[in-house]
Each structure stands twice: as structure tokens, then as C-alpha cells.
Amino acid sequence: MTVMTPDEINERRAKARRSAIILGLVAFAVFVASIILKVAQR
Amino acid sequence: MAHEHTADDHAAHGHDDHDHGPAHGWRRWVYATNHKDIGTMYLVFACVMFFVGGFMAMIIRAELFQPGLQLVEPQFFNSMTTMHALVMIFGAVMPAWTGLANWMIPMQVGAPDMALPRLNNFSFWILPFAFTLLLSTLFVPGGSPAGGWTLYPPLSLQGGDGFPMAIFAIHLMGASSILGSINVVVTIMNMRAPGVGLLNMPLFCWSWLITAYLLIATMPVLAGAVTMLLTDHFFATSFFSASGGGDPVMFQHIFWFFGHPEVYILILPAFGIISEIVPTFSRKPLFGYDAMVYATAAIAFLSFIVWAHHMFTVGMPLAGQLFFTLSTMLISIPTGVKVFNWTATMWKGSLSFEPPMLFALAFLFLFTIGGFSGLMLAIVPADFQYHDTYFVVAHFHYVLVPGAIFAIMAGVYYWLPKWTGKMYDHKLATWHFWLSAIFVNVLFFPQHFLGLAGMPRRIPDYSVQFADWNMVSSLGAFGFGLSQLLFPYIIWKCVKSTVKADARSWEGAHGLEWELSSPPPYHSWDPPPSPEIVARGVQH
Numbered sequence: 001m002t003v004m005t006p007d008e009i010n011e012r013r014a015k016a017r018r019s020a021i022i023l024g025l026v027a028f029a030v031f032v033a034s035i036i037l038k039v040a041q042r
Numbered sequence: 043m044a045h046e047h048t049a050d051d052h053a054a055h056g057h058d059d060h061d062h063g064p065a066h067g068w069r070r071w072v073y074a075t076n077h078k079d080i081g082t083m084y085l086v087f088a089c090v091m092f093f094v095g096g097f098m099a100m101i102i103r104a105e106l107f108q109p110g111l112q113l114v115e116p117q118f119f120n121s122m123t124t125m126h127a128l129v130m131i132f133g134a135v136m137p138a139w140t141g142l143a144n145w146m147i148p149m150q151v152g153a154p155d156m157a158l159p160r161l162n163n164f165s166f167w168i169l170p171f172a173f174t175l176l177l178s179t180l181f182v183p184g185g186s187p188a189g190g191w192t193l194y195p196p197l198s199l200q201g202g203d204g205f206p207m208a209i210f211a212i213h214l215m216g217a218s219s220i221l222g223s224i225n226v227v228v229t230i231m232n233m234r235a236p237g238v239g240l241l242n243m244p245l246f247c248w249s250w251l252i253t254a255y256l257l258i259a260t261m262p263v264l265a266g267a268v269t270m271l272l273t274d275h276f277f278a279t280s281f282f283s284a285s286g287g288g289d290p291v292m293f294q295h296i297f298w299f300f301g302h303p304e305v306y307i308l309i310l311p312a313f314g315i316i317s318e319i320v321p322t323f324s325r326k327p328l329f330g331y332d333a334m335v336y337a338t339a340a341i342a343f344l345s346f347i348v349w350a351h352h353m354f355t356v357g358m359p360l361a362g363q364l365f366f367t368l369s370t371m372l373i374s375i376p377t378g379v380k381v382f383n384w385t386a387t388m389w390k391g392s393l394s395f396e397p398p399m400l401f402a403l404a405f406l407f408l409f410t411i412g413g414f415s416g417l418m419l420a421i422v423p424a425d426f427q428y429h430d431t432y433f434v435v436a437h438f439h440y441v442l443v444p445g446a447i448f449a450i451m452a453g454v455y456y457w458l459p460k461w462t463g464k465m466y467d468h469k470l471a472t473w474h475f476w477l478s479a480i481f482v483n484v485l486f487f488p489q490h491f492l493g494l495a496g497m498p499r500r501i502p503d504y505s506v507q508f509a510d511w512n513m514v515s516s517l518g519a520f521g522f523g524l525s526q527l528l529f530p531y532i533i534w535k536c537v538k539s540t541v542k543a544d545a546r547s548w549e550g551a552h553g554l555e556w557e558l559s560s561p562p563p564y565h566s567w568d569p570p571p572s573p574e575i576v577a578r579g580v581q582h
Contacts (some may be wrong), residue, residue, distance in 0.1 A: 004235065004236060004570045009154070009233075009570075012157070012232045012233055013157055013158075013232070013233075015232050016157035016158060016228035016229070016231075016232040016233065017157075017158065017228075019227070019228045019231065019232065020157075020158055020161070020224045020225070020228050023224045023227060023228070023258055024220070024221075024224060026258065027220050027224075027258050027261070027262045028262065030258075030259060030260075030262035030263060030266075031262035031263070031265050031266050031269075032266075033266075034262065034263045034265075034266030034267065034296060035266045035269065035270060038266070038270060038281055038292060038296065039281075041289070041292060
């Protein structure tokens with residue numbers, strides 16, 4: 001178990017940004033899917 | 043006591059070559075990227091909305107004090123029930139949880155801040171605009187939405203100018219919640235200090251992590267539903283209009299596919315807080331940590347497959363009724379695991395009853411009452427009798443007021459000494475607790491009787507047979523409402539107080555946040571916690 005260096009923290013932040021973009025896209029896909037499913041139901 | 047992590051450590055570490063301190067004046071708040079400042083803004087916003095929504099509740103209970111119409115027009119009364127719900131759910135409870143998450147998650151996982159601080163600023167600052175828009179519907183032609191917070195068409199489509207404003211406000215609240223949740227997920231998944239593993243981080247972080255996934259999965263569904271309402275109203279689509287071949291019942295399915303997980307979004311962080319407080323004041327580790335994590339995840343999963351229990355009376359095949367009854371009842375198993383684990387944590391513990399523990403214990407008893415009435419509502423033939431009566435109102439208020447709201451208050455009273463570095467007035471906080479606990483029961487318990495006797499919800503007038511219990515309920519409401527004024531006063535008094543709080547403000551407190559000084563340095567864990575501090579602070 002070691003202490004994180006500033007570089008490691010920045011690296012983790014960059015990874016967090018990438019994950020955030022993916023989660024945002026998932027949320028948008030759910031939004032679109034809810035409408036498409038309603039249209040398909042008709 | 044062990045060495046505390048303080049602002050001096052931070053300076054000694056040589057990180058002061060750039061500005062770490064807060065900006066001054068309004069810039070500190072408008073441009074805030076610090077998790078504590080943003081957490082504070084969320085909590086203050088939630089408190090303001092709690093009183094705005096509470097004032098609406100007072101109008102409702104004043105009108106219902108006696109049978110007959112006395113104070114407000116029926117349309118305005120319906121606006122009050124609708125707006126009270128929207129303000130309390132999206133303006134008070136959810137922002138309060140996000141505020142607590144902002145304050146506590148970085149400190150609990152050993153991170154200097156949330157992973158995405160500017161996104162955090164954006165998430166918060168959407169909210170004042172959303173609620174200005176929502177509340178301004180009170181002043182436009184046609185008034186505020188009055189068809190209930192569920193916005194069922196075709197009724198909701200008959201609204202006035204307030205209708206599109208409310209929909210846009212809901213979109214904004216949803217965007218704020220999704221962005222806030224993404225921040226929580228990526229902070230917990232990426233920013234944990236070495237040694238803070240997923241299965242030894244505090245239960246509050248776990249419950250918020252699961253809540254955040256629920257939010258990301260369900261808020262877009264609400265956004266989809268209200269977008270379709272908007273196009274039905276303004277662009278001649280007929281998603282939900284039967285006259286154009288649409289299906290209004292489908293709206294209810296889509297809404298409750300969001301709506302039921304939303305109920306757990308409001309309560310899961312409460313489970314996390316109770317799991318922090320009960321061990322502290324029992325001076326014992328939490329009983330069954332792993333089981334608590336899995337139970338929280340199980341509740342979240344089940345919340346996706348129970349939605350149609352809100353709409354048994356619209357009619358559905360027998361197989362559907364059986365499925366939704368049984369899946370709903372299944373939720374009592376992981377919830378029971380939690381209640382028994384909290385009880386087992388207290389068993390043979392060295393209990394003390396400071397204000398956070400009092401609120402946590404009241405939560406345990408009163409939330410369980412709400413859970414039991416929920417089981418009654420899960421039974422289809424019984425639900426046919428209870429549906430749309432005051433029994434339902436009693437049920438969900440037991441879950442949300444002595445459930446979610448008491449847990450928020452427990453959390454604030456638990457961590458306030460950590461946030462401010464000062465200890466609050468225990469005597470006043472104990473008064474706040476007892477007044478709240480007594481009046482909340484006077485307010486909501488009689489509503490069970492009213493519902494069982496057949497009083498419908500969302501009506502401004504009622505038959506004289508319901509008069510007595512309505513009067514009792516209203517008196518309870520006025521008492522509860524007045525006693526809540528103590529809450530901001532106690533906080534204000536604490537901030538102004540000179541009574542210092544220790545770094546470990548409660549004798550039995552355990553966790554990384556208690557390894558920091560009170561108040562903590564501006565950037566909580568910068569430098570990150572040493573392996574020794576982590577070993578002391580994580581769950582065992």
C-alpha cells in the first residue's frame with residue numbers, strides 16, 4: 001500500500017473523465033430508447 | 043489520540059505553490075469547484091426548498107383542517123399538492139443527499155475532491171434556475187401544474203402556460219441529478235486512496251454508488267416521458283392521446299419505471315447514513331457489512347421490476363398482478379436484512395442517545411411502519427380498496443418524512459461538528475428530535491384511519507365523517523412545521539458557537555473523515571492519507 005503521487009491522481013482524473021463520458025452517453029441512450037420503445041409499442 | 047490530518051500537514055507537504063484557499067465573496071460560491079463549498083450550497087438549497095415545500099404542506103393541511111372550502115380554490119389546492127411533491131422530492135430530499143455526498147464521499151474515500159469539480163459546479167447551479175422556473179408557474183395564466191406530481195395524461199395535458207415551464211424544469215432537475223450521479227460514480231470508482239477497497243469503504247459511499255447508478259438508469263426515462271407529453275401538447279403527436287391512437291396507460295408504465303426506482307433513490311442514501319450512525323453510537327462495528335452491501339444492491343435491482351404495483355387498479359392480467367405483488371413483497375427480504383443488521387449492531391452495544399442516534403432510532407421504527415403499510419399495498423385485492431386514499435398518503439409519508447428526512451437530519455447532526463469544527467447545542471437538538479418525532483406521528487398516523495375509512499387523496503373538501511382525524515392530522519402538521527424552524531436555528535447557532543469540536547467528534551466514530559481535523563482542510567486529502575491512516579479509517 002503506497003501513497004498516490006500527483007501524477008497518479010491526474011491519471012485517475014483522466015480515467016474518471018472517460019468514464020463520465022461513457023455514463024453520459026448511456027444516460028442519453030436510455031432517454032432515446034424510452035421514446036423509441038414507446039413508438040414501437042404503437 | 044492518533045495524529046490528525048490538518049491544514050499544517052498540507053503546508054508542510056510543499057503543495058502550497060499554487061492557491062488552495064477559497065476565493066472571496068460571491069466568486070467563492072458562483073465559481074465553486076471545492077466539494078465542501080458545493081456540498082454546502084446543495085444543503086442550503088435543500089433546506090430552503092424544504093421550507094418552501096413545507097409551507098405548501100401547511101396550506102394543504104390548513105384547508106383540510108375542517109370540511110368545506112375555506113382558504114383556497116380547489117384548483118390552487120391541487121397545484122399545492124402537485125408542487126409540494128415536486129419541490130420536496132426534487133428540491134429538498136435529492137439535493138440534500140447530493141449535498142451530503144459532496145461533503146462526505148471525498149473525505150470518506152481519501153480523495154482531495156470530487157473527480158470532476160467543474161461538472162460538480164454545473165450540476166448544482168442548474169438547480170436554482172430549475173426551481174425558479176418551476177415556482178414561477180404559480181404566477182402564470184392557468185397556474186401551476188395541478189394534476190399530481192405523476193403528470194398523468196390526459197389531465198396533465200390540460201394545463202395552462204405553466205405546463206411547458208414545469209416540463210423544462212423537470213428536464214433541468216434530471217440533467218442536474220444525472221451529472222451529479224456521474225460525478226459520484228467516477229469519484230468512488232477512480233479516486234479511492236490506496237487501501238480503500240470497494241468492500242471496506244463506508245456504507246454511505248456504497249449506498250450512494252448504487253443510488254447513482256439508479257439515477258443514471260431512470261432519470262432519462264422520466265425525461266423521455268415528459269418530452270413525449272410536451273410533443274403531445276404542442277406538436278400534435280399522440281404518444282399518450284387515445285384520440286390519435288396513443289395509450290395513456292403507457293405513460294403510467296413509463297412514469298413508474300422511473301418512479302419506483304426514484305423511491306429508492308430517495309431512501310437508499312438514508313440506509314447508508316443509518317449504517318454509519320448506529321455503529322458509532324453503539325460503539326460496535328456494523329453487523330454484517332457485506333450483507334448490507336448486497337442487500338442494498340438487491341433492493342436496487344428489485345426496484346426495476348415492481349413498477350406496476352402503483353397501477354393495479356388500471357387493470358392488468360392476473361399473471362401481471364401476481365408478478366408485481368410477489369416482486370414487491372420480495373423487497374421486504376433485503377430490507378429486513380438491513381433492519382435486523384442495524385438491530386444486531388445495537389445488540390449488547392454500549393448505546394448512547396445523542397441527537398443523531400435519536401433520529402436514527404426513530405428512523406428504524408417509523409420507516410419500518412411505512413414499510414409494513416407498503417406490504418399491505420402490494421396485495422392486489424387490498425390495494426383495490428386502498429388505492430388513491432389517504433392510506434397511500436400515510437404510507438409514503440412514513441417512508442419519506444421519518445424515513446428520508448429524519449435520516450438527512452441524523453446525517454447533518456452527525457457530521458455538523460466535523461464540517462464546522464464546532465459542537466452544536468445538544469439540548470436544543472434533542473428538543474428538535476422529540477417535537478419532530480411526536481408531531482410526525484400525530485400528523486401522519488391518523489391518515490391511515492382516514493384512508494381505511496375511504497377518504498380519497500388530492501381533494502380540498504371531504505365528508506364530515508372524516509372531520510376529527512383531519513383536524514388531528516392538521517394540528518400535527520402545524521406542530522411539525524413549527525418545530526422544524528429549530529433546525530436552521532441550531533445550525534446557525536452552531537456556526538456562530540465558540541464550543542470547539544474534536545477531530546473525532548463522537549467517541550465511537552470510525553472512518554477516514556474522522557481522521558481529518560474539524561473543520562477539515564480546504565482540500566480534504568491532499569496529500570492522500572498515509573497507509574497507517576487508511577488502515578485505521580477503513581471498515582474492518
